[in-house]
Amino acid sequence: MDYQISKHQQIKQRRKIYLVALVIIAVITFGFVKFKNLVSPTVKNSGITISVAESGAIEATVPASGLIIPEYEVSITAPINSKIETVFRNAGESVSTGESILQLTKESSLVIYEKLNEEQRVNRNKINQLALALEKDLDDLKTQYSIKQIRIRSLETALAHEQSLLNIGGSTEENVKQAHLNLSVAQLELKQIKNQINNQQAMMKADLKSLGYEINIREKDINQISDKLRKASISSPRGGVITWINDKVGAEIAEGAELVRIADLSSFKVEATISETYADEVKAGRTAIVRINNADLRGKIINVQPAVQNGTVKFSITLNDKNSELLRPNLKADVFVVTSYTGNTIRVKNGTAFNGSEEQKIFVMNGKNAEIRNLKFGERNSDYVEVLSGIKAGDRVITSDMQEYMHLKSIEVK
DSSP: OOOOOOHHHHHHHHHHHHHHOOOOOOHHHHHHHHHHHHHEHHHHHHHEEEEEEEEEEEEEEEEEEEEEEEEEEEEEEEEEEEEEEEOOOOOEEETTTOEEEEEEOOOHHHHHHHHHHHHHHHHHHHHHHHHHHHHHHHHHHHHHHHHHHHHHHHHHHHHHHHHHHHHTSOOOOHHHHHHHHHHHHHHHHHHHHHHHHHHHHHHHHHHHHHHHHHHHHHHHHHHHHHHHHHTEEEOOOSEEEEEEOOOOOOEOOOOTTTTEEEEEEEEEEEEEEGGGGGGGOOOOOOOOEEEEEEEEEEEEEEEEEEEBTTEEEEEEEEETTTTOOTOTTTTTEEEEEEEEEEEEEEEEEOOOOOOSSSSEEEEHHHTEEEEEEEEEEEEEEESSSEEEEOOOOOOOOOOOOOGGGGSSEEEEOO
């Protein structure tokens, strides 16, 4: 027989159901936690990287990028406006000192050379004509000077004669004054001629000097053109390898345009760039490491450009081993500038586990388990990280990323 359940009983039944459900959930949660604590998590040995801590030196570095270039490279430019007439050598070929590489045409420069020589002949003729004309004028003045000297002696005699006549009453004061005046005028004219001679000599010297300057300038122009004509046959100034050449026969070449680049491939250097963030760390004399195909070459910074371009600073490195077999022209390389050196310290190989912090939790092997430890770090570079505390030499440190296990105190490594 059906009967109606009271509202109070319905509420009581629902509360009982809720309580049972909560107990079940709590039991399941408790069991899961207990199970999780009982079952230790594991990682495969093949999935992690382990570095053995060792005692050794560590160099702190900052990264840069470099380009290998020949230490000695010469660029030959066109000495004259011309065309490429003949090409004797090609890019990649070796050349010795004085060996012909290119031949340029000379026609336009020969025209200029002949014109300058003609102008020089005209100038030399001018200087001869001027010298003759000035010499003639000077001779005329000297003749006038001699005549005037004779005239003065005559006037001096006339003045003395008039003075004698005056003393015996045979002449007048007026005649004596006139004779004296004539002598004074003649003396002034003699002085004037003498000044003209001096001026003529100075002017002659100045004009000849001016023409001499012009002749010297033209002579230099002629020698310069002559030298350029000799250089129209392009030859190697030193032994090396042609790294680039303009081999387009018939191409018009402007004076100063690059024709050939020759490099000595027995010696190399590095041109490097570094972010302006590390600009203060780049100083002449500091050690730099150049890494090529996982091999390191050491050298020193010899030059740092003061200007910042596109957020980078350029600098040059001279290598200790300048003719290493690893070196190739225009080969890119990783560069590390050494900023400090620590001689005897604990170090482990760098890896993804390290985030750059001075202090960090890292897993360290203890038998088959990896236990989390708090490590303090010092200097670091791309290869090693210095560990100041937390481990000792011989400890095995997991250097791969273990971020997903950082909530655990230890894990088993299989």
